[in-house]
Amino acid sequence: MSLTLTDQAHAGIRSLHAYEPGKPIEDLKRELGLSSIIKLASNENPLGTAPAATRALAEFAGELHRYPDGNGFALKQKLAARHAIEPGRITLGNGSNDVLELTARVFLGPGKNAVFSEYAFAVYPIVARAVNAETRVVPALGASAEMPRGHDLDAFMDHVDDNTGVVFIASPNNPTGTWLAPAAIEAFLDALPAHVVVVLDEAYLEYQDRDQRPDSRAWLERYPNLIVTRTFSKIYGMAGLRVGYGLSSPEVADYINRVRQPFNVSTIGLHCAEAALDDKAFIDRSIGTNTVQRAALAAELQARGLSCLPSQANFITFDCGEASTPLFQAMLREGVIVRPLASYDMPEHLRVTVGAAEDNARFLAALDVVRDRG
Numbered sequence: 001m002s003l004t005l006t007d008q009a010h011a012g013i014r015s016l017h018a019y020e021p022g023k024p025i026e027d028l029k030r031e032l033g034l035s036s037i038i039k040l041a042s043n044e045n046p047l048g049t050a051p052a053a054t055r056a057l058a059e060f061a062g063e064l065h066r067y068p069d070g071n072g073f074a075l076k077q078k079l080a081a082r083h084a085i086e087p088g089r090i091t092l093g094n095g096s097n098d099v100l101e102l103t104a105r106v107f108l109g110p111g112k113n114a115v116f117s118e119y120a121f122a123v124y125p126i127v128a129r130a131v132n133a134e135t136r137v138v139p140a141l142g143a144s145a146e147m148p149r150g151h152d153l154d155a156f157m158d159h160v161d162d163n164t165g166v167v168f169i170a171s172p173n174n175p176t177g178t179w180l181a182p183a184a185i186e187a188f189l190d191a192l193p194a195h196v197v198v199v200l201d202e203a204y205l206e207y208q209d210r211d212q213r214p215d216s217r218a219w220l221e222r223y224p225n226l227i228v229t230r231t232f233s234k235i236y237g238m239a240g241l242r243v244g245y246g247l248s249s250p251e252v253a254d255y256i257n258r259v260r261q262p263f264n265v266s267t268i269g270l271h272c273a274e275a276a277l278d279d280k281a282f283i284d285r286s287i288g289t290n291t292v293q294r295a296a297l298a299a300e301l302q303a304r305g306l307s308c309l310p311s312q313a314n315f316i317t318f319d320c321g322e323a324s325t326p327l328f329q330a331m332l333r334e335g336v337i338v339r340p341l342a343s344y345d346m347p348e349h350l351r352v353t354v355g356a357a358e359d360n361a362r363f364l365a366a367l368d369v370v371r372d373r374g
C-alpha cells in the first residue's frame with residue numbers, strides 16, 4: 001500500500017495551516033485603484049529603519065560571495081557589552097522566530113508538551129506542533145480582569161507536568177498588548193520545576209514604560225532554564241532584515257547552537273544590527289513617538305465607545321462590537337490595512353499598529369467612514 005504525502009506528515013504538521021501572507025502593497029494599490037495604502041497590520045516601526053543601519057547598508061564594503069560569520073562574533077560582542085553578559089549566553093537567530101523554533105527543536109518533541117496562553121503569539125503552536133509536541137493552551141484572564149485576556153500565570157502551573165518541555169510567555173504579549181508584572185514573572189520562575197524551559201518573549205520590551213520593564217538579565221543568573229528572546233524587527237525597524245537573539249545559560253545556548261544552521265543570519269543582517277545598536281537617538285524617538293501616539297490612539301478609540309485592551313506594546317487591540325473581518329476588508333478598500341483577529345479566536349477584535357500621527361489620523365478617518373456606512 002502506498003502512503004499519500006498527507007499520511008506521511010505527522011499529526012502535528014497535519015494540524016497546522018500554512019501562513020497566509022497579505023498581498024504586496026503595490027498589487028493591492030493596483031487592484032483597489034488607490035494611490036496610497038498604509039499598513040498598520042504587522043507591528044512594524046512607523047519611523048522606518050534605524051538610520052545607522054541604513055547608512056551601514058549603503059556603505060557596506062564586505063564580501064557577499066563569502067558565507068556570513070556563522071558565529072556572529074562582532075554582533076555578539078556588542079550585544080554582550082550591551083547586556084553585560086558573556087557572548088556564550090547569546091544565540092543569534094533569523095529573527096527571534098528562529099530562536100523560538102530552535103528552542104522547540106531542542107526541548108520539545110513527541111511525548112513532550114508546550115504550555116502557552118490563550119491569545120498568545122501564533123508561532124508558539126507552530127513550532128511545537130512542527131516537532132509533534134502536544135500543545136496546552138492555558139485559559140487567559142477574564143474580560144473583567146485588570147489585564148483582560150492577559151496571561152494567567154497561576155493557571156499555567158496547572159498545565160505543567162513532568163512532560164512539559166517549554167513554557168512560552170510573552171510580555172508584552174502579541175496580539176493582546178497585555179504585560180506581566182516583573183514580580184509575577186519572578187514568582188512563576190521560582191515555582192516552576194527546574195526541568196521546564198521558559199521562553200520569556202520580549203519582542204516588544206522597549207515599548208514598555210521603563211518602570212514596568214523587568215530586569216530579565218538578572219534572572220538569567222538565577223534560572224538556568226530561562227531563555228529571553230529579543231528582536232531587531234520592532235524598535236530598530238529591521239523586520240525585513242531578520243535578526244533576533246536569545247539570552248540564556250551557556251548550557252542552553254550550547255544546545256541550541258547544536259541544531260542551529262551555521263549561517264542562519266545573513267552578512268547584511270549582522271552588519272546592520274551591529275550599527276543599529278548604537279542608534280540611541282532613533283530608539284529614543286521611536287519609543288517617544290509610540291508612547292505619545294499609543295495614548296492618543298487609545299483615547300480616540302475609547303471616545304468612539306470602542307474598548308481597548310491595555311497595551312504596553314506598539315499596537316492596540318480593540319473590540320469592534322461587530323465581526324472584525326468584514327470591517328478589516330472595508331478598511332482595506334479605504335487604503336488602511338489592519339489585522340482582524342479571528343484566527344486568534346477573537347473574531348470581534350482588531351489589532352492596529354501604532355503609527356506616526358498622520359498614520360493614526362488616516363486610520364481613524366477610515367474607521368469612521370466604514371462604521372458610519374454600517
Ligand code: PMP
Nearest residue numbers: 095096097121174203231233244
Ligand atoms: N514574538 C512576538 C510576540 C512577536 O509578535 C513577534 C513578531 N510578530 C516575534 C516574536 C517575532 O519577531 P521576529 O521573528 O521578527 O524577531
